[in-house]
Amino acid sequence: MDQIVNVNEFQELAKRALPKMYYDFYSGGAEDQHTLKENVEAFTRIMFRPRVLVDVSKIDMSTRILGYPISAPIMIAPTAMHMLAHPQGETATAKAAAACNTIMIVSYMASCTIEEVASSCNAVRFLQIYVYKRRDVTAQMVKRAEKAGFKAIVLTVDVPKFGRREADIKNKMVCPQLRNFEGLISTEVLPSEGSGVEALASSTFDASLTWKDIEWLRSITKLPIMVKGILTREDALRAIEAGVDGIVVSNHGARQLDYSPATITVLEEIVHVVGGRVPVLLDGGVRRGTDVFKALALGAQAVLIGRPVVYGLAAKGEDGVRKVIDMLKNELELTMALSGCPTIDDITRNNVRTESERLK
């Protein structure tokens, strides 16, 4: 692993380690995968305004999210079915999160149970949820998460219908039985054609979900609620009106609506209307410490890492995930030093120049 010098190199290792069907599931995006490319490329169009002769002999990357201290503003995004990547599944990812002193958002579609993840380590964990047509099943998951010491619920709002992921359709990708739902819902849907994951989602996810349902969620839990999948200022305002405790700017890693904007390009308009009332996080295409820095400069409190974590897990288990987070942290530390920002609070809008500013 010593020869790996950046997180992108884990993708090739994961490709070699995984059966094609699973690699395609992890790496793919929706339709033409235009947004998939854009998520990464939009970061490359933002340049720095580095400041010099600042004392950067000590760099402090630590921050707090919903009051929980973390070593750096780099968290683990919820991604489904880690056991397809590694036999230890989410328990290995959670151990890496604990070792890196960061927060893991555990997917509703995790392969390990909520309780297994909780007992595997003392990382701060949030539970991501979808709302099923069978509300009792979703409510039960939320209760179990509360009982297992999870600290927040992250409601993903960008999957009223499943995005068209063509590799999964070709491969007839099937979701195995997820242990969290054993005895409640059969997740192993075997359609005669197409993607079994899509078939599972369309038979279980509640496409009638609206802003009113935040009230329902609020009525069943005392945990803070974040919404994940916001891409416009209008929806950010609706979220604030609905009383959420945080917003994740996300296009679901470009797996839902192709030609939705790269997340980094809409972050600022959302941060602007939120006006500091709740934390704003961002995910999608974060592959470098410089990307993390750019997101912070444009107003995010932290970023979430999706695919690179799964690739690290597939390639090297817990150590691979640790390495992914550590490499991003090291790169962020260097970027902060070379930009003249010894602490997270020192990173401001003045530290970056966006494409439209450069064209002026």
Ligand code: FNR
């Ligand atoms: C995801 N994502 C996701 N999101 C969510 O809310 N619940 C989920 O179960 C999943 N599952 C999932 C599986 C896989 C394989 C991927 C790649 C993504 C989306 C995820 O949380 C996040 O938004 C993106 O992955 C971020 O983009 P990057 O870092 O992958 O570019």
